Structures are given as C-alpha cells and as structure tokens.
Amino acid sequence: MRCEVLAVGTELLLGQVVDTNSAWIGEQLAAYGIDSFEHRQVGDNLERVVAALRDLLRHADAVIVCGGLGPTPDDLTREALAELMGAPLRRHRDLVEHIAAIFGARGREMARNNERQADVPEGASVIANPIGTAPGLICPVGDRVVYAVPGVPYEMQQMVRDAVLPDLLRRSGEPAVIRSRSLRTWGTSESGLAEMIADRVDAQTNPTIAFLARGIEGIVVRITAKARGDEEARALIAAEERELRAILGDLVFGVDGETMEHAVLERLRRRGWTLGAAESVTGGLVGARIADVPGASEVFRGSVVAYATDVKRSVLGVTAEHVVSEECARQMAEAARHVLGADVGIAVTGVAGPTEQDGQPVGTVWFGLAVPGCPTEAVSVRLPGDRERIRQFSTISLLDLLRRRLDALG
Amino acid sequence: MRCEVLAVGTELLLGQVVDTNSAWIGEQLAAYGIDSFEHRQVGDNLERVVAALRDLLRHADAVIVCGGLGPTPDDLTREALAELMGAPLRRHRDLVEHIAAIFGARGREMARNNERQADVPEGASVIANPIGTAPGLICPVGDRVVYAVPGVPYEMQQMVRDAVLPDLLRRSGEPAVIRSRSLRTWGTSESGLAEMIADRVDAQTNPTIAFLARGIEGIVVRITAKARGDEEARALIAAEERELRAILGDLVFGVDGETMEHAVLERLRRRGWTLGAAESVTGGLVGARIADVPGASEVFRGSVVAYATDVKRSVLGVTAEHVVSEECARQMAEAARHVLGADVGIAVTGVAGPTEQDGQPVGTVWFGLAVPGCPTEAVSVRLPGDRERIRQFSTISLLDLLRRRLDALG
Numbered sequence: 107m108r109c110e111v112l113a114v115g116t117e118l119l120l121g122q123v124v125d126t127n128s129a130w131i132g133e134q135l136a137a138y139g140i141d142s143f144e145h146r147q148v149g150d151n152l153e154r155v156v157a158a159l160r161d162l163l164r165h166a167d168a169v170i171v172c173g174g175l176g177p178t179p180d181d182l183t184r185e186a187l188a189e190l191m192g193a194p195l196r197r198h199r200d201l202v203e204h205i206a207a208i209f210g211a212r213g214r215e216m217a218r219n220n221e222r223q224a225d226v227p228e229g230a231s232v233i234a235n236p237i238g239t240a241p242g243l244i245c246p247v248g249d250r251v252v253y254a255v256p257g258v259p260y261e262m263q264q265m266v267r268d269a270v271l272p273d274l275l276r277r278s279g280e281p282a283v284i285r286s287r288s289l290r291t292w293g294t295s296e297s298g299l300a301e302m303i304a305d306r307v308d309a310q311t312n313p314t315i316a317f318l319a320r321g322i323e324g325i326v327v328r329i330t331a332k333a334r335g336d337e338e339a340r341a342l343i344a345a346e347e348r349e350l351r352a353i354l355g356d357l358v359f360g361v362d363g364e365t366m367e368h369a370v371l372e373r374l375r376r377r378g379w380t381l382g383a384a385e386s387v388t389g390g391l392v393g394a395r396i397a398d399v400p401g402a403s404e405v406f407r408g409s410v411v412a413y414a415t416d417v418k419r420s421v422l423g424v425t426a427e428h429v430v431s432e433e434c435a436r437q438m439a440e441a442a443r444h445v446l447g448a449d450v451g452i453a454v455t456g457v458a459g460p461t462e463q464d465g466q467p468v469g470t471v472w473f474g475l476a477v478p479g480c481p482t483e484a485v486s487v488r489l490p491g492d493r494e495r496i497r498q499f500s501t502i503s504l505l506d507l508l509r510r511r512l513d514a515l516g
Numbered sequence: 517m518r519c520e521v522l523a524v525g526t527e528l529l530l531g532q533v534v535d536t537n538s539a540w541i542g543e544q545l546a547a548y549g550i551d552s553f554e555h556r557q558v559g560d561n562l563e564r565v566v567a568a569l570r571d572l573l574r575h576a577d578a579v580i581v582c583g584g585l586g587p588t589p590d591d592l593t594r595e596a597l598a599e600l601m602g603a604p605l606r607r608h609r610d611l612v613e614h615i616a617a618i619f620g621a622r623g624r625e626m627a628r629n630n631e632r633q634a635d636v637p638e639g640a641s642v643i644a645n646p647i648g649t650a651p652g653l654i655c656p657v658g659d660r661v662v663y664a665v666p667g668v669p670y671e672m673q674q675m676v677r678d679a680v681l682p683d684l685l686r687r688s689g690e691p692a693v694i695r696s697r698s699l700r701t702w703g704t705s706e707s708g709l710a711e712m713i714a715d716r717v718d719a720q721t722n723p724t725i726a727f728l729a730r731g732i733e734g735i736v737v738r739i740t741a742k743a744r745g746d747e748e749a750r751a752l753i754a755a756e757e758r759e760l761r762a763i764l765g766d767l768v769f770g771v772d773g774e775t776m777e778h779a780v781l782e783r784l785r786r787r788g789w790t791l792g793a794a795e796s797v798t799g800g801l802v803g804a805r806i807a808d809v810p811g812a813s814e815v816f817r818g819s820v821v822a823y824a825t826d827v828k829r830s831v832l833g834v835t836a837e838h839v840v841s842e843e844c845a846r847q848m849a850e851a852a853r854h855v856l857g858a859d860v861g862i863a864v865t866g867v868a869g870p871t872e873q874d875g876q877p878v879g880t881v882w883f884g885l886a887v888p889g890c891p892t893e894a895v896s897v898r899l900p901g902d903r904e905r906i907r908q909f910s911t912i913s914l915l916d917l918l919r920r921r922l923d924a925l926g
Contacts, residue, residue, distance in 0.1 A: 119552050121543030122728055126534050128557070133531030142529050143564060145557040147538070154553060161571075286530075295619070297587035297627035307589070317588055318527050319668070328532065383821075389807025390800025393821040397799025400870050400903060408827045411793075411803040411819035413812070417856055421818070446827055460810045490621050491647055493810060495670070 107278035116149035173257030382448030383409035439474030517688035524584035526559035583667030792858030793819035849884030
C-alpha cells in the first residue's frame with residue numbers, strides 16, 4: 107500500500123506558512139505501515155492541482171490532499187477532484203445545514219459563498235467535520251482513492267485519524283505495524299557514528315537504522331521495525347538497541363524525546379543534588395535550556411549571567427586575571443555553587459566573537475565543573491562556526507560534560 | 517524564470533523532521549520575483565531523486581535540491597546529479613583538504629567516508645561551504661540548471677543567499693533588480709495589521725506588500741520593489757515605507773535583520789546607559805537574546821536568573837511575599853540595577869506551567885522596569901500557549917516594553 111501527500115496552498119510556496127501537515131500525515135502513515143514515497147506542495151491553481159493528483163496516482167494507491175476546501179474562490183480542491191473523477195459537483199443540502207448550524211453556534215450569519223463547501227463530486231463520500239465547516243471527501247478514482255481533508259491542522263488530524271487511516275488499512279489488508287525508537291547521541295560526527303555502526307546498518311533490513319543530524323540536539327540514530335504486531339515490533343527494536351548501545355556506549359544521552367537537559371536533570375534528581383550555573387559567553391542559554399524542562403525547579407536553582415568582567419568579580423568573586431581562562435572557569439563554577447546555594451556548579455566562559463578577547467581566538471571556550479566530592483575541574487574546547495553556533499554548542503557541550511562526570515561517579 | 521524546490525530525506529516523509537527549508541527558499545524566490553509552482557519531498561532513494569529532478573525540469577528552468585549531501589551512505593544527491601547529467605563523479609582534492617581542515621579545527625579526525633563529500637559531477641561547479649563540510653553544487657542540465665545545497669538550515673541559507681539567488685537572477689536575464697525591505701512589528705495581530713494597511717496593500721502592484729508571521733520575532737511587513745536599477749528600487753521602497761510607517765507608528769521596532777534586542781541595545785547605547793536583567797520564568801532567555809547581538813558587551817552587564825524563590829531573596833534581596841506579583845517584579849528590576857551595577861534594570865517573573873503557582877494561573881507574567889529618572893514600574897500580562905511559548909513571549913514582550921519606555925522619554 108502506497109499513499110502520497112499533496113498539500114494545496116500558494117502561501118506554502120511563498121513560505122508564508124510552513125507545511126507541518128504533510129510531516130504529521132507522513133508520521134501517521136509510517137506508524138500504520140503504509141509507504142509514502144513523495145510529498146508535494148502546489149499553489150491554489152486548478153490545473154496544477156489536477157495535474158499533481160493525476161501524476162501521483164500513476165504510482166500510488168492513494169493520495170491525501172490537504173487544504174483548498176475553504177469557502178473562498180481560491181479554494182479549488184473540490185473542483186479539482188470533480189475534474190479528476192470526471193463527475194459533476196452536487197450541492198448536499200444536509201451539508202449546507204451543517205455549515206449554517208456551525209455559523210449559528212458561533213453567533214454568526216453564514217456568508218453565501220460558504221455553501222460552496224457543501225459541494226461534493228458525484229460518486230464521492232463525505233467525511234463529517236464535527237468541529238469545522240469544511241467536510242472531508244473520499245473520492246474513488248478507478249481502483250485508486252483520493253482523500254481530501256482541510257488544511258486547518260486540528261480538523262485535518264481528526265479526519266485522518268478517524269476516517270482516512272482506518273479506510274486505508276481496510277484497503278491495504280496488511281496487518282503490519284511500524285514502530286521506531288531514536289537513540290540520541292552527542293560527542294562524535296555523523297560520519298564517525300556511521301563508521302562505528304556501519305556493520306549493523308549493512309546487516310539490517312528489519313529493523314532499519316537511520317541517522318538524523320539534529321544540530322545542537324545531537325545526532326539521532328533511529329531504529330525502525332516492521333512487524334505483524336506491536337509486541338513483535340518492540341522486541342525487534344529492543345534487540346537492535348542492545349547491539350547499538352554496546353557499540354555507542356556513553357555517546358547515547360537519551361531516547362526519543364529526551365533532550366540533553368532532561369538527561370542532566372534526571373541524573374541530578376536521582377542523587378538529590380541541586381544545580382547552579384555561572385555563564386558568560388552563553389548569556390543565559392544554559393539556564394534557559396535547563397528551565398525549559400517541566401519540573402526543573404526541583405533541581406535548578408538559577409544562573410548568574412556575568413557578561414561584564416567586573417560583574418564576574420563583584421557578583422561571582424572571580425579574581426582570575428583573564429576571564430577566558432582555566433582559572434576563571436574554575437572560580438565561576440565554584441561561585442555558582444555558593445552564590446546560588448547549589449550542590450553542583452557549572453560554568454562557561456569564552457569568546458563568541460566577532461573579535462578575539464584577551465588574545466584568545468574566537469571559538470575558545472572554557473567549561474568549569476564543581477561536583478560534590480570531586481576536585482573542581484576546567485576543560486577547554488575550540489568550537490567552529492559563527493557567534494550563535496558557538497553559544498549554542500557551548501551550552502550543550504557543557505551539559506554533556508556534566509552528564510559524563512555524573513555517570514563517571516557511578 | 518521558474519524554479520522549483522526538491523527536499524531530499526526519508527526523515528521528512530516519516531515526519532521526524534518538518535521541512536522548513538523549502539518554505540524559506542520559497543520566500544526568497546518570491547522576494548526575487550522568481551516563480552515557484554511546486555515543492556516536493558522525496559526519500560533517500562537514488563531512483564526517486566533522479567525521477568523527481570527529471571520531472572521537475574520538464575516544466576521548470578531551475579530546481580534547488582536541498583539535502584542528501586552528507587557523508588553517510590544514504591546521502592545520494594551527488595550520485596543523483598551525476599546520473600541526471602550523464603557525467604562521472606570526480607573527487608576534488610582541494611575539497612577533501614577543506615573538509616579535513618574543518619575536522620581539524622574541531623580537533624577531530626576526518627572519517628574516511630567524509631571524502632565522499634568532495635565528489636563533484638564532471639561539468640558541475642562548486643559552491644564553497646565556509647561553515648560546513650558539504651559543498652554546494654551548480655549543475656547545468658541542457659539549458660536548465662540544478663542547484664544542490666545542504667539540508668542544514670544555516671549552511672543552506674548562506675549558499676542560497678550568496679550563490680544560488682544571484683546565479684538565478686543572472687540567468688533570468690531580466691534587467692530588473694528586485695529589492696525588498698522588511699518592517700518588523702510587535703504589538704498587534706496579523707489580521708489587525710492587515711486591516712490597518714489594507715488600502716495600501718490593495719493599491720500596490722509595485723512595490724508589493726506581504727505579511728510574514730514570525731512568531732516571537734513579530735510580524736514582518738515586507739515591501740518588495742522591482743525596478744530597472746538599484747536607485748529606482750530604493751526610491752520606490754522608501755516612498756512606500758513612509759506611507760506604512762505613518763500608519764503603523766511605534767508598532768515598527770526595526771527593519772530587515774534588526775531584532776527587538778537590536779532595537780533595545782541601540783536605544784540604550786545612544787543614551788550611554790547599561791542594562792541588567794533579573795529573570796525567573798524565562799530562565800535566562802532575556803540575557804541570551806541580548807547577548808546574541810554582536811557588541812552587546814558595551815551595554816549588557818548581565819542577568820541574574822533567580823529560578824528558586826530563596827535565590828530571589830538571597831541574591832536579589834526580594835522581600836515580596838509572593839514571587840509572581842507586582843511587588844516582586846519591581847524589587848527584581850531594582851535589584852538588577854544595583855546587583856549588576858546597571859543604569860537600567862528589567863525583570864520578569866511569572867507562571868509558565870505546567871501547574872499554577874501562588875494561586876496564579878499559568879500564563880500570568882509580571883514585568884518590572886527600572887529606568888533612570890522614572891519611578892520603577894511593573895506591568896502584568898496573561899499570555900496564551902504552552903510553557904515554551906509563554907517563556908518566549910515573555911522575553912520579547914519585556915524587551916518591547918523597555919523599547920517603548922525609552923522612546924517615551926523622548
């Protein structure tokens with residue numbers, strides 16, 4: 107079973123709206139074991155919508171067309187489907203009443219042109235829209251099918267979940283499910299990672315293994331299994347995950363939705379330790395990322411962003427001569443502990459540019475780590491890229507350093 | 517001139533990554549007056565990438581293909597282009613050295629398979645990638661052209677801006693230059709803004725006026741002029757900008773690349789005032805945004821992220837009983853001044869959720885403002901949305917509050 111996705115809307119081509127619907131639909135199709143080899147976006151143009159549908163149906167069993175069901179003259183999906191099916195549009199009285207009722211419920215008069223939303227190509231069946239005015243459509247085209255759903259995400263999602271996917275599964279007859287699990291890594295390049303697990307990748311057909319570079323979120327290794335049932339799929343994934351973890355070791359900081367800040371907070375919570383930060387070059391990004399995790403307040407005390415040198419001295423009591431130095435990073439980490447009353451103190455100071463500082467080149471960053479029962483340590487790195495990248499990479503690198511330190515404590 | 521966009525990556529079809537690149541590219545093409553009638557996404561599959569390129573080139577003069585230039589075996593765009601051009605791939609030594617140098621600068625060993633990124637189809641020219649390992653490609657295909665750019669957004673954007681768009685304009689042969697200028701606004705809804713300037717939008721054919729909702733970057737009103745020369749284009753834009761500013765007034769906080777933090781720092785710099793912040797709910801986002809501006813250190817002293825209540829008391833000397841309150845916001849703003857030795861103090865405290873706090877519902881945020889010669893003030897808002905959105909909107913709203921306060925001083 108193969109189902110493609112066509113999103114209709116000139117605003118998508120102009121970049122005024124990002125097409126998140128196609129990605130969402132693609133995710134659902136994959137979870138249901140339905141192949142999707144192509145997504146397209148075209149503008150509000152009858153001829154091009156029809157041409158795209160014809161073209162996609164040459165190879166696919168089904169197409170989900172998203173958008174163009176509104177009441178305005180540039181909403182042309184209904185007309186496109188009628189042309190594709192070679193069938194006339196018929197206005198459904200019951201749909202007109204439904205639309206009028208929705209307007210009534212909102213205390214508004216239905217504009218005449220809204221009746222267009224009640225037009226259905228002869229031979230198509232209707233997908234009810236309990237929350238909006240535009241009904242969805244199921245349009246048989248020979249032995250193929252086109253599903254039309256609104257572009258409003260919430261309405262689209264409900265129709266795809268309740269009507270489109272079940273209909274697709276019925277047609278596919280295949281009971282397969284697809285499940286996937288993502289291992290999130292930090293500390294090596296995508297290519298380095300690829301080489302480490304090349305044998306696993308080559309050996310695998312099911313589950314399959316894919317890489318996703320996620321910038322400052324790290325590199326994701328995704329395991330995707332196809333099986334007859336949920337349990338079998340999970341077992342396949344679990345077996346592959348064991349193999350991969352044996353190779354990747356502590357490069358893996360989390361799975362699926364777990365960010366680096368989750369990983370760090372979780373480790374601190376287990377030990378009952380609180381965290382304080384002292385930041386310079388990152389300007390507050392370290393605190394911002396940690397505080398982004400719901401429930402962070404259990405662990406996170408706060409952060410002193412000492413951007414100006416004399417604030418490092420007055421608030422953090424730094425005495426180091428150079429503020430981009432090992433000594434300064436150590437003093438900041440210790441200050442983060444006592445100024446903020448935290449068990450663990452982390453610190454970052456460096457040069458994000460545009461110009462060098464204290465004779466240190468742009469990209470020079472010092473991290474400080476003050477952990478109970480360990481000597482305070484400082485580590486330096488040279489980071490590539492522009493100002494923003496240096497700040498972002500400094501943030502996750504510091505959190506990763508703390509993660510590894512905590513794991514090393516055993 | 518017609519240029520389509522093809523994004524390559526199985527992760528896009530599976531919905532693990534939303535394709536924001538195509539929207540961004542579409543926006544640039546529109547601004548340059550280049551038609552784009554179709555965007556597509558296909559997976560990491562040689563045959564389907566080649567087929568999509570062939571199909572798109574039947575109607576278009578050019579295609580920008582995005583992604584699939586990485587070092588891993590599933591990165592197949594180079595091979596697809598070689599097949600499309602009927603030309604062999606040649607490994608460029610200078611590119612291999614560039615890639616090795618990038619790894620070296622990161623203190624990493626280059627993995628063997630990274631050399632694949634130095635493979636170029638014979639007859640194609642290279643777009644240098646100063647910030648990453650994957651070079652871009654300009655591939656002539658008969659009288660058509662395909663541009664290959666990386667999927668990493670900031671690398672892609674730099675190549676499209678610096679190499680692809682200029683090349684497209686040259687090929688379009690049009691004597692016209694296209695210039696655009698963006699007025700950045702904060703403080704009203706897109707529909708509200710649309711109503712304010714509806715007459716201007718309807719009246720205009722050249723320059724044209726477009727809206728771009730940019731979330732926490734505000735709503736952008738973009739003026740795009742087409743003319744025979746640079747001077748004429750700028751004159752057209754300047755005239756329209758005067759009209760729009762007369763209507764929009766102080767909703768406009770900057771133009772083009774000027775962010776809200778630019779606007780605030782510039783106003784403070786003019787007065788020779790320094791800035792300090794005290795943050796709770798934002799966790800450091802206020803400081804992070806300000807520090808993101810090159811040269812911020814002239815003005816920005818730092819920020820105290822007092823996430824835990826007792827840190828508000830110990831470091832900032834807050835005595836207010838409730839930490840989400842007018843009194844606390846005032847005390848934090850004043851503390852930001854004296855603790856950080858700043859002329860101006862700004863503060864934010866609020867409830868981002870998931871649960872209410874001090875009996876205050878999620879979304880309740882208090883801003884504090886301590887400006888020389890003015891009584892310290894506090895303002896509260898109720899923000900919609902999830903935790904992340906509340907934190908982001910709190911940040912820009914606080915900066916906008918300061919911007920308006922400084923302008924009110926005259």
